[in-house]
Amino acid sequence: MRRILIIDDEDDIREVAALSLETVAGWTVCTANSGTDGIEKAITEQPDAILMDVMMPAMDGPTTFRQMQKTPGVSHIPVLLLTAKVQGVDQRRFAGLGVSGVLFKPFDPLTLAEQMSTALGWN
Amino acid sequence: MILVSAVAFAAPSLAIAGLVGALVQQRRRCHGLQAEIDRLAHDAAQTRTDLRQRTELDTVKDEFISTVSHELRTPLTSIRGALGLLSAGLMGKVDDRAANLLRIASTNTDRLVRLINDILDLERMDSGNAPIRLRPCSLRELVLQAVDTMSSMAQEAGVHLEAASGTQGGTVIFEADPDRLQQVLTNLLSNAIKFSPPHATVRIETSTNHNDLTVRVEDHGRGVPADKLESIFGRFNQVEVSDSRQKGGTGLGLAICRSIVHQHSGEIWAERNDARLPGVPGTTFILRLPRNPATEVPVQPDVQTSGAILVVDDDPGVRHVVAEHIRNQGYTVLEAESGQAALQTAQHQDVEAILLDLYMPGLTGWETIERLKGHPSTASIPIVVLSVLSPATMNRERAPLIGKAHGWVQKPFDPGVLLAELGRVLHRGTGPCRILLVEDDPDLATVVLSSFQSESESHKLRIDHAPSLNEAVRACETNPPELLVLDLSLPDGSGFALVNWLRRQPNLRTLPLVVYSGREVSSEEMEQLRLGPTQFLTKARVQPKEIENLVLAMVRHLHEPVVELPAGR
Numbered sequence: 001m002r003r004i005l006i007i008d009d010e011d012d013i014r015e016v017a018a019l020s021l022e023t024v025a026g027w028t029v030c031t032a033n034s035g036t037d038g039i040e041k042a043i044t045e046q047p048d049a050i051l052m053d054v055m056m057p058a059m060d061g062p063t064t065f066r067q068m069q070k071t072p073g074v075s076h077i078p079v080l081l082l083t084a085k086v087q088g089v090d091q092r093r094f095a096g097l098g099v100s101g102v103l104f105k106p107f108d109p110l111t112l113a114e115q116m117s118t119a120l121g122w123n
Numbered sequence: 124m125i126l127v128s129a130v131a132f133a134a135p136s137l138a139i140a141g142l143v144g145a146l147v148q149q150r151r152r153c154h155g156l157q158a159e160i161d162r163l164a165h166d167a168a169q170t171r172t173d174l175r176q177r178t179e180l181d182t183v184k185d186e187f188i189s190t191v192s193h194e195l196r197t198p199l200t201s202i203r204g205a206l207g208l209l210s211a212g213l214m215g216k217v218d219d220r221a222a223n224l225l226r227i228a229s230t231n232t233d234r235l236v237r238l239i240n241d242i243l244d245l246e247r248m249d250s251g252n253a254p255i256r257l258r259p260c261s262l263r264e265l266v267l268q269a270v271d272t273m274s275s276m277a278q279e280a281g282v283h284l285e286a287a288s289g290t291q292g293g294t295v296i297f298e299a300d301p302d303r304l305q306q307v308l309t310n311l312l313s314n315a316i317k318f319s320p321p322h323a324t325v326r327i328e329t330s331t332n333h334n335d336l337t338v339r340v341e342d343h344g345r346g347v348p349a350d351k352l353e354s355i356f357g358r359f360n361q362v363e364v365s366d367s368r369q370k371g372g373t374g375l376g377l378a379i380c381r382s383i384v385h386q387h388s389g390e391i392w393a394e395r396n397d398a399r400l401p402g403v404p405g406t407t408f409i410l411r412l413p414r415n416p417a418t419e420v421p422v423q424p425d426v427q428t429s430g431a432i433l434v435v436d437d438d439p440g441v442r443h444v445v446a447e448h449i450r451n452q453g454y455t456v457l458e459a460e461s462g463q464a465a466l467q468t469a470q471h472q473d474v475e476a477i478l479l480d481l482y483m484p485g486l487t488g489w490e491t492i493e494r495l496k497g498h499p500s501t502a503s504i505p506i507v508v509l510s511v512l513s514p515a516t517m518n519r520e521r522a523p524l525i526g527k528a529h530g531w532v533q534k535p536f537d538p539g540v541l542l543a544e545l546g547r548v549l550h551r552g553t554g555p556c557r558i559l560l561v562e563d564d565p566d567l568a569t570v571v572l573s574s575f576q577s578e579s580e581s582h583k584l585r586i587d588h589a590p591s592l593n594e595a596v597r598a599c600e601t602n603p604p605e606l607l608v609l610d611l612s613l614p615d616g617s618g619f620a621l622v623n624w625l626r627r628q629p630n631l632r633t634l635p636l637v638v639y640s641g642r643e644v645s646s647e648e649m650e651q652l653r654l655g656p657t658q659f660l661t662k663a664r665v666q667p668k669e670i671e672n673l674v675l676a677m678v679r680h681l682h683e684p685v686v687e688l689p690a691g692r
Contacts, residue, residue: 108203
């Protein structure tokens, strides 16, 4: 039984991703719609992992991640980025960050949990 | 007297007149040149502006494509996610008609995603933003991989997939971008399978000659009409409009294939089978690649920039000889004739390692080492000392400084020893020593790997295994090893091709090697296979235990400096 925090500014994507993880893998999901809310939720909910969108207004995924790294209570939680940017030059941005993995949009709702498990080394 | 004077005046006057005339002519020419220079300068400024505008335009275009692709993917994510969940019955049972509609919606969403990917791909290739990365590839491996990838699709379609090779055994190694070529081969096979009736055969065949290699993908379907053989390579051109909807294609696959093949300086075209053999249905797609491509788009260099080796010796003869040996290995070399000059160079240029003579006038080698270690910008540069003396004969007060040298080569030096020592200091690693075993025989690989199992804990080794040339290259790129163990009897030429590729990577070109083979290696072959410290073993006479001992000895040598403190300290 895993507990996941999904951070994405798009309501629909949050809903579909949550439904996918709940119905396919039986995981528990909580959500946040911004980087700042996400960090707060992460502290209170203490999820096993965070799935975070890259392109968000105000504070984007990578910036939020760096903030999390400096925040006690959150820095230990593994983070997976979710991105629609698939070009090489964008990829290189993520390489040096230190996230546990990068998943691509659109994702297959039937295998999202499996992809996450593989990236996090849960299987 | 007057006559004489007249004559006396005439000559110099004439000379002066001539001189003035010449000067005037020069002046005119200068004006002309000046005008020419002005015109060229103006053209240059104009060209610079044009280039800047064009680059800005390219950047804007590239950003636009990137943004559009992202914007399209975002809503598609929700659509695909919602439809996928509904379609799988996870939101409650759906009746057959509803299930069918959901399936239709779902597959078409996938098609849209593929379309976006293809458009992005094609635009990037056209604008030169997707440079190919050349590396040695095995044609046989690429073909087998493509066949493997498409085998389940073929099975589902009831189509038989067959791979044939025209070469007389052995395999062909050539320079290409394996991922991109893989894209081409799977695309061709996918089309062939899509357009084949059940129980038909799709055949992929390779042949090579001295200059190029050819891949033919043959299907026995309906066949492309003769007047469409060229237009199918255009964008969104399908043989018949209904085909695209039926077969789920994007209409861009062949256009992308052609783009990739052109980037490799190759050709791709299609022929009707009945043009060769009357009565035989279907089409054959032919791909021809030169073995040594001169690529038309700038190739992304596969190497990182690296610094220079600084050779410091007051004797120009020695300096020159040492520099030459190192340059021949592909390094950039800087020279300094004194300790002072060395300090200057090391502080202001990108220096990877320093070869330092000890006894020099002015700042001695010892003083130079002290200064280098004392300055933050040069303290971490490894130093190899060149000296007629051995560290053992150094007196006690030098001892602390000897520890600051990372390597020691005695003069007169053996070039092999010099290069090996240089290779060693450049590959000093921390943590477990990373070893890569390149062995295609799975049984032999198991035997060699297991002989290290017991030692790997205590000696802190990490051994990775690559069963093919392709995987060895990938492994070297993602996780550069500190020592390579290579079976020379890999399919023809692979071992040599791998070493040649390694030699072109600045961070791997002095990689220590253990090469083993079932046959004797000639001295010419040894030279071709040498990078850093290289040892050769013949398999037939050597036990895995001996490989293990040799590798362990080299590992110890790699992780400890050669210098020993003089006795009595």
